[in-house]
Amino acid sequence: MELQLALDLVNIPEAKQVVAEVAEHIDIVEIGTPVVINEGLHAVKAIKEAFPHLRVLADLKVMDAGGYEVMKASEAGADIITVLGVSDDATIKGAVAEARKQGKQVMVDMINVKNMEERAREIDGFGVDYICVHSGYDHQAEGKNSFEELATINRVVQQAKTAVAGGIKLETLPEVIAAKPDLVIVGGGITGQSDMKAVAAEMKQLVQQA
Numbered sequence: 026m027e028l029q030l031a032l033d034l035v036n037i038p039e040a041k042q043v044v045a046e047v048a049e050h051i052d053i054v055e056i057g058t059p060v061v062i063n064e065g066l067h068a069v070k071a072i073k074e075a076f077p078h079l080r081v082l083a084d085l086k087v088m089d090a091g092g093y094e095v096m097k098a099s100e101a102g103a104d105i106i107t108v109l110g111v112s113d114d115a116t117i118k119g120a121v122a123e124a125r126k127q128g129k130q131v132m133v134d135m136i137n138v139k140n141m142e143e144r145a146r147e148i149d150g151f152g153v154d155y156i157c158v159h160s161g162y163d164h165q166a167e168g169k170n171s172f173e174e175l176a177t178i179n180r181v182v183q184q185a186k187t188a189v190a191g192g193i194k195l196e197t198l199p200e201v202i203a204a205k206p207d208l209v210i211v212g213g214g215i216t217g218q219s220d221m222k223a224v225a226a227e228m229k230q231l232v233q234q235a
């Protein structure tokens with residue numbers, strides 16, 4: 026099991042500071058959607074150049090033009106690019122085809138997918154690398170999480186790795202780990218803590234043991 030740090034509420038210099046503090050305890054660093062909106066793909070390039078040993082995920086949440094957007098993120102240095110599970114099949118297939126060409130990976134974010142079991146099974150057949158259940162900020166504000174959806178995708182997904190994101194904290198991590206995802210994604214559960222390094226270290230230890 027691996028740990029991904031999601032950076033959402035930072036600019037490029039702040040992102041570098043956070044990653045420098047926790048780099049030894051994470052496997053993947055995510056340049057979150059708000060960072061890409063504010064800073065563009067320059068943020069992906071800057072973090073990949075500063076931390077070449079880390080895999081960098083560009084959380085573009087692609088909804089259309091999958092091939093083109095994966096190409097641009099790949100050029101900026103992203104190793105993994107997110108595409109939405111609610112997008113058209115052609116968008117996801119285009120993203121996968123371009124990622125294969127570029128030697129990159131695609132993560133499908135299942136945020137707001139209504140029929141999780143059916144859609145996860147379909148998307149798994151498209152050759153994506155990760156399928157991620159995700160309670161976004163608006164869902165989290167309603168007290169929801171994705172732990173049940175994780176059990177669903179773990180049951181039906183055969184080819185892709187599974188991931189889970191959305192409001193995961195040190196206290197809820199054991200419950201998440203028990204559901205056996207391949208990848209745990211944590212944003213505020215690390216970046217919102219006063220001792221980010223200590224929390225990341227503890228999370229990494231729990232994830233590694235699983």
Ligand SMILES: O=C(CO)[C@H](O)[C@H](O)COP(=O)(O)O
Pocket residue numbers: 031032033055057058084160161162190191192193210211212213214
């Ligand atoms: O993609 C995101 C929001 O759309 C976040 O990166 C993801 O939810 C992880 O952050 P947090 O742990 O703070 O919820």
